[in-house]
Amino acid sequence: MSEASTPENVDISGRTVAVLGGTGDQGRGLARRFALAGHTVYLGSRSAERAEKAARELVAAEDADIDVRGLDNAGAAGAGDIVVVAVPWEGHKELLEALTEPLRGKIVVDCVNPLGFDKRGPYALPVAEGSAAEQAAQVLPESRVTAAFHHVSAVVLLDPGVETVDLDVLVLGEDRAATDEVRALAERIPGVRGVFGGRLRNAHQVEALTANLIAVNRRYKTHAGIRVTGL
């Protein structure tokens, strides 16, 4: 049962975090929460200027003294100890192919959901590698690729009125030490539990489940997440 909380002996409080695609809603939301937890956060974007602007806005919006800096994606990938990939699915592979060098040896956290939308709503896109996370693992064989943060609502992450976030983050990966660190990173967001969710070959359905949660959001007018019961 102790497995359900932060893994023992995993202290990530001194780690810096980079968020690639850090000017998007999901990226800014995660960056905000990690910065509020005390991490130095490097926002990455194709344009360093846009990243700097987004970083300044995040800092200005908080009463607390938080440390968020803007860089281009390569600079952020090099600067962060843990690198979160929150870019749009279009361009995901090309971006990572350009960053193999700065991401070498690092924990990479893919939180990309390959989804399409039509008049009937959201649906999962087919991915040749199986999932965004497996694509990242193929492109980055020398990085420690994990998958996590798929179901976290950007609106909730950015809402100053939401202090605790009511969901679990499923963390997938092959490397136990890496998934333990990412579980600990998830638990830097108040209310969140980081739960080991399986190997990367089972990442597709976790990414795709976001389509179901969007369907839930539309039906119930909410920002749905999931909790794992039995822990």
Next chain:
Amino acid sequence: MSEASTPENVDISGRTVAVLGGTGDQGRGLARRFALAGHTVYLGSRSAERAEKAARELVAAEDADIDVRGLDNAGAAGAGDIVVVAVPWEGHKELLEALTEPLRGKIVVDCVNPLGFDKRGPYALPVAEGSAAEQAAQVLPESRVTAAFHHVSAVVLLDPGVETVDLDVLVLGEDRAATDEVRALAERIPGVRGVFGGRLRNAHQVEALTANLIAVNRRYKTHAGIRVTGL
């Protein structure tokens, strides 16, 4: 918010329920819970004798007076108002192809998870139609096919020590009235919420997520389920 509880004006208390594959653990577990809620339940099996034996055992195990009867799968499909498909993935299509006539016009609830297992654990099998539920919908165009009950642990359902079951059942389908009835059926199990989870084209990931929950079970020594937060 009222959407999160049983849909208003949906009263399924007089409906009979058939469970195809009713002699398996999942089938017996669901049958037991529906019978305890007051439904007449028809267990279906390839062998009517095996179904009768399983039905007698379920009745004998309860102090309460429950009504469970065994039939062959075709007999059960004809007898139930709502028909739950809890057969193994192998043979799923062939079974349903043989039952198009008795299932015509009925609500069919597919709860089959196409999974494989190897030494690295569970994984989702590819399905030509996209998912077991979509296969059922293709084979049964004149039935009202829904998908639900994927994540319910058979061990928990069969455990007389577990009075309330701590999870939500995602109910998927195209037919609002049918998914509302299946949500109400899910809520006949104490503790369970039936939550609309999207269209059938988004059933694959709900079925496949069972592989992740099995990975959670192995890591945390539990019987994991999920709850949807934000409702």
